[in-house]
Amino acid sequence: MASVASPLLRRNPKIWLPSNYLFSFNQKLFLSATPEIQRRSIDKILIANRGEIACRVMRTAKRLGMRTVAIFSDADKGSLHAKSADEALHIGPPAARLSYLNASAIIQAAIKTGAQAIHPGYGFLSESAEFAELCENAGLIFIGPPASAIRDMGDKSASKRIMGAAGVPLVPGYHGDQQEVDLLKAEADKIGYPVMIKPTHGGGGKGMRIVQSEDEFIESLLGAQREAAASFGVNTVLVEKYISRPRHIEVQVFGDKLGSVIHLNERDCSVQRRHQKIIEEAPAPNITDKFRSELGEAAVSAAKAVNYYNAGTVEFIVDTLTDQFYFMEMNTRLQVEHPVTEMIVGQDLVEWQIRVANGEPLPLIQSEVPLNGHAFEARIYAENVPKGFLPAAGFLHHYNPFPCSPTVRVETGVEVGDSVSVHYDPMIAKLVVWGQTRNAALVKLRDCLSDFQVAGVPTNINFLQRLSSHEAFEKGQVETHFIEHFKGDLLLDASALVEEEAYQAAKLGATLVAACICKMEQIKSKEAYDGKDKLLHLWYAYPPFRVNHSPRRAMELEWQSEITDLGPKHLKLVVTYETDGNYCVKTEDSDNKSPGVKVSVLHLGHLDFRVSLDGLSTSVSLALYSKDGSKHMHIWHNQQHHHFMQSVRSVQSIEEGSQHKQSFDKSHTVPQGTVVAPMAGLVVKVLVSDGSRVEHGQPVLVMEAMKMEA
Secondary structure, three states: OOOOOOHHHHHOHHHOOOHHHOOOOOOOOOOOOOOOOOOOOOOEEEEOOOHHHHHHHHHHHHHOOOEEEEEEEHHHOOOHHHHHOOEEEEEEOOOHHHOOOOHHHHHHHHHHHOOOEEEOOOOOOOOOHHHHHHHHHOOOEEOOOOHHHHHHHHOHHHHHHHHHHOOOOEOOEEOOOOOOHHHHHHHHHHHOOOEEEEEOOOOOOOOOEEEOOHHHHHHHHHHHHHHHHHHHOOOOEEEEEOOOOEEEEEEEEEEOOOOOEEEEEEEEEEEEEOOEEEEEEEOOOOOOHHHHHHHHHHHHHHHHOOOOOEEEEEEEEEEOOOOEEEEEEEEOOOOOOHHHHHHHHOOOHHHHHHHHHOOOOOOOOHHHOOOOOEEEEEEEEEEEHHHOOEEOOEEOOEEEOOOOEOOEEEEEOOOOOOEEOOOOOOEEEEEEEEEOOHHHHHHHHHHHHHOOEEEOOOEOHHHHHHHHOOHHHHOOOOOOOHHHHOHHHHOOOOOHHHHHHHHHHHHHHHHHHHHHHHHHHHHHHHHHOOOOOHHHHHHOOOOOOOOOOOOEEEEEEEEOOOOOOOOOEEEEEEEEEOOOOOEEEEEEOOOOEOOOEEEEEEEEEOOEEEEEEOOEEEEEEEEEEEEOOEEEEEEEEOOEEEEEEEEHHHEEEHHHHHHOOOOOOOOOOOOOOOOOOOOOOEEEEEOOOOOOOOOOOOOOEEEEEOOEEO
């Protein structure tokens, strides 16, 4: 197939998914192999979403010869998805309820621009039966399932009853409509603790609470209801028996308007934090063909029970102690993790969605669905891992994802200069890889993560590297408590050994940074005076120095570990410019006086270098920017990333050293006893009153940011 991309996407190859990302499997296509849809009832689509999923839908729509319309809030003005569309309309203020959840405004935008169809993406209005009906009433095609199926499956209590009638296995629990606190507590007592409280609407782990004892139930219930109301507009919940060692396995189903329903194999989404997925894979590891077949048949039965068509995902919880699976819920939309399914079946599921919405039949029957190789998806978030995966907002000063190829995809909705907003989910990108085997795909995932560069906000990349390298993960021994069970390996504590190892690695990184920066300064100085007086050329190529002394430069860097939360450490370095064009870098600190090391630097262009240190050669990439009165330096080398800060006054010649003052401003410190919020957000509940006496570690308020409570 020919590929059609917008000029913007052609200028940004690292975020453009080439048409050959789908493998050349023997696949049966919809009616025609041409990029044009034969039924021309859809030629313009409005994407009622933002970020990476909006960009993802646009790529397929453009390849099919369709025009696209984006909507954007005040917070997304100038965003990648708005610039990538053929047309873009402002939809409202940053708050989602006033913009991306404003159904009537979105309908009017579609009518105004002449779009015949609306793709809801995922999240926001994607699982709103009312929105699907509004589209239909306005004469617009909703690229998704029928409103009746969304309603049946969107109410988790009703869906449990429907699934029970269809013979799909269910977890014991209360799925009724009555929501009185006393009744829900009585049902929880009857089920037996621990129990899981889950919102009846929505998904993504929002509003879920694990309750270990009856004393915790009421407070957990109220928190779940608040978060559900904020995220989905409905605060009703269900209560189920909590399975202590579960796996989360889901099945991709697809139906057409002619009554056909098939499944496209399963995905394992067990590895989660805060009840949200961070690494998904397809197919699920360590299951038998018989189990896979039974799981797929149950998923198809679930879809048929509600007359389902278009893309959907039936989620199951698998008890690892008994190998029994139970229906959990159905997501009546395209999932965030749909690319791993695309990679193993060789199909574009967004194209399937559009064609099915246009009335075309499914292109495959069940026996024709392939299962080729293995795929992983790693979600890259702006978040502070050592502080409990708290979401982080900020400016992307540097963003250089791994290059795309037929076996590597990067789904993203941001570019350098964008901000990660407090108003929306903090996901930066999805890294998707494919290999002939699970092990081959896993090796590729690690390699890509090690060269995925983000600077400006804290991310979970380092954590994903450790997770994907863990022995139990390598063996496919995954379940939903994987991170908790192995937190000693993954969420490294602040032990002296761990911190010392990290500090030694940081000192090496600082040595490389110092040498590369000195090299850049020399190059810039020489370029500035090239062709002028040769003495000036020589003079400005070095920092101030004395006769008969080698030029030297002092630096003081502040380093914060990405794996522990102990606070910053300071590194003092002295770089000596040698006559052969190399450098001798000496690192000094209160604990150790290391000898200087000889460093040779070859500038490869921009901020890329080839550095030889004591005879060992390595590739180095830097990111440099200024923020809050400090210079920030990021280095990537040998599958490691380090972040250093430097005050404006901390780069100087040795002769200026006697005048050197404290490098880092502490004026931002707060009085002792002050409680500082870990992130910007909305205060939803105050747990203490003015004048109350509190204990260390006691919660004082509940905040909501980036759709999560903390």
